[in-house]
Amino acid sequence: DAKTTQPNSMESNEEEPVHLPCNHSTISGTDYIHWYRQLPSQGPEYVIHGLTSNVNNRMASLAIAEDRKSSTLILHRATLRDAAVYYCILRDASVWFGNEKLTFGTGTRLTIIP
Amino acid sequence: NAGVTQTPKFQVLKTGQSMTLQCAQDMNHNSMYWYRQDPGMGLRLIYYSASEGTTDKGEVPNGYNVSRLNKREFSLRLESAAPSQTSVYFCASSEILQPQHFGDGTRLSIL
Numbered sequence: 001d002a003k004t005t006q007p008n009s010m011e012s013n014e015e016e017p018v019h020l021p022c023n024h025s026t027i028s029g030t031d032y033i034h035w036y037r038q039l040p041s042q043g044p045e046y047v048i049h050g051l052t053s054n055v056n057n058r059m060a061s062l063a064i065a066e067d068r069k070s071s072t073l074i075l076h077r078a079t080l081r082d083a084a085v086y087y088c089i090l091r092d093a094s095v096w097f098g099n100e101k102l103t104f105g106t107g108t109r110l111t112i113i114p
Numbered sequence: 115n116a117g118v119t120q121t122p123k124f125q126v127l128k129t130g131q132s133m134t135l136q137c138a139q140d141m142n143h144n145s146m147y148w149y150r151q152d153p154g155m156g157l158r159l160i161y162y163s164a165s166e167g168t169t170d171k172g173e174v175p176n177g178y179n180v181s182r183l184n185k186r187e188f189s190l191r192l193e194s195a196a197p198s199q200t201s202v203y204f205c206a207s208s209e210i211l212q213p214q215h216f217g218d219g220t221r222l223s224i225l
Binding site for chain 2: 036041042044045046093102103
């Protein structure tokens, strides 16, 4: 499986934008870039995913480099509730039915400063 | 919306005891998964089930068994618990190429 590299931790001030980087230099053409986050004492929750183009949803934006070797999750206006561990995961879209396993790294622990 | 429900939420066992962790989803998903998360680490896949009646090993299957009872339910069994199996266990479900939905976990301590 292609691997991702993320900083162990980041801090950001409340109500400011946050840019969470992820490197995935060995990404293959069929790998989607997924982001999940895990709030304290909860299971992971899906945030966003993309293949080549930048993506937006109600939670965040995903900016993907032109060569796809890196991506950035953008939280436009961080709140205290956004404090969590953020995981960048590559998910191979070419696998057969049902074999869609997620490989989690250690993620980035985001701290929001009031 | 219940989503993925795991029971129990907490459990303490003695070494050698057995127990079954239960997971149920109400989203009519075909695929279900069991992960474990040790302190300070990411989740690791134990077993998964692509559809009712099928199960496959993940990254760390030793010491565990699973049963896909029906489309809704996927249970994880520890036959003879060991301290190394102290962890938080998460169940998830999904449809093909769709995001996985996770339960809130079962916190298991083995003394």
